[in-house]
Amino acid sequence: MNRKKVLDAVLAGLFVLTLVLGCATTGSKAPPPTLTITPAKTVLSPILIKKSPLQFSGTGFVPKEIVVIDLLLPPGVKVKGANADEREIGIATAYADEKGAFSTKMQPLATLNWFFQVDFTPKGPDFKSIKPLPPRAYTIRALGMDSDRVCTAILEFVKPPKKK
Numbered sequence: 001m002n003r004k005k006v007l008d009a010v011l012a013g014l015f016v017l018t019l020v021l022g023c024a025t026t027g028s029k030a031p032p033p034t035l036t037i038t039p040a041k042t043v044l045s046p047i048l049i050k051k052s053p054l055q056f057s058g059t060g061f062v063p064k065e066i067v068v069i070d071l072l073l074p075p076g077v078k079v080k081g082a083n084a085d086e087r088e089i090g091i092a093t094a095y096a097d098e099k100g101a102f103s104t105k106m107q108p109l110a111t112l113n114w115f116f117q118v119d120f121t122p123k124g125p126d127f128k129s130i131k132p133l134p135p136r137a138y139t140i141r142a143l144g145m146d147s148d149r150v151c152t153a154i155l156e157f158v159k160p161p162k163k164k
Contacts, residue, residue, distance in 0.1 A: 030060060031059075031060050032060055032151065033058060033059065033060030033061055033142065033144070033149045033150065033151040034058050034059045034060055034151055035056065035057075035058045035140065035141075035142040035151045035152060035153040036056070036057045036058065036153060037054060037055070037056055037140055037153050037154075037155050038054070038055045038057070039052075039054070040153065040154065040155060040156065041155075041156040041158060042054075042155075042156075042157065042158065043157070043158055043159070043160045043161075044115055044116070044132050044133060044135070044157045045160065048106070048111050048115070049108045049111050049112060050108065053105045053106045053107070053108070053111065054105065054106040054111070054155070055103065055104070055105050055106075056069050056092055056094065056102075056103070056104050056105075056106070056140070056142065057101070057102065057103040057104075058094075058101065058102050058142050058151065059099075059100060059101045060100055060149060060151070061096040061100040061101070061102065061142075061144040061147060061149055062096060062100060062144055062146050062147040062149070063096055063097065063098045063099065063100050064095065064096060064097075064098065065095070065096050065100075065144050065145055065146040065147060066093060066094070066095060066096075066144075066145040066146070067093065067094045067095070067096055067102050067142050067143065067144055067145070068090055068092075068093055068142070068143045068145060069090070069091055069092040069093065069094070069104070069106075069140060069141070069142055070088045070089060070090055070091065070140070070141045070142075070143065071088070071089040071091050071114060071138060071139075071140060071155075072087060072088055072138070072139040072140070072141055072152075073086070073087045073088070073089065073138075074136070074138070074139075077133065077134065077136075079114060079117065079133070080117040080131065081113065081117075088141070089114055091106060091110050091114050091140075092104050092105075092106050092107070092110060096144070102142075112125050114133075115132060115133050115157075116130050116131075116132050117130065117131040117132065117133070118130050118131075132157075133157060134157075135157045135158055135159045136156070136157060137154050137155070137156045138154070138155045138156070138157070139152050139153075139154060139155075140152060140153050140154070140155050
């Protein structure tokens with residue numbers, strides 16, 4: 001009978017210890033992931049293709065994981081090449097470094113395809129067929145493929161200034 005009391009006391013102590021240690025470790029969560037777009041507000045212009053492509057950077061992901069950058073389409077906005085019910089368009093990818101940070105630039109073909117929506121010929125892009133995304137704010141999402149960590153930022157395309 002005495003052994004049962006000792007066993008119960010030990011088990012109760014282990015239970016309390018588990019609760020205390022469990023609570024101590026759950027309070028030390030990793031900081032939430034971040035996503036920064038540079039520039040975050042811009043005119044949709046050819047400058048984004050050659051001179052100054054969009055750059056995506058972030059932190060808070062698992063080291064060495066692939067991070068996918070998606071354009072989340074708002075209702076009513078259609079993108080050539082995507083199904084009508086498709087609301088997520090992959091526009092870039094990156095690898096997180098050993099600290100869980102990443103940085104990548106949008107590639108020219110992705111910009112031409114998803115933002116300018118040009119047709120392509122055997123000789124290259126057909127610039128006469130441009131149907132750019134409408135000026136407005138768009139949500140961009142970064143998703144860690146191993147961790148499922150996710151964050152968003154806003155990319156705003158503004159109307160070009162009026163010519164004088």
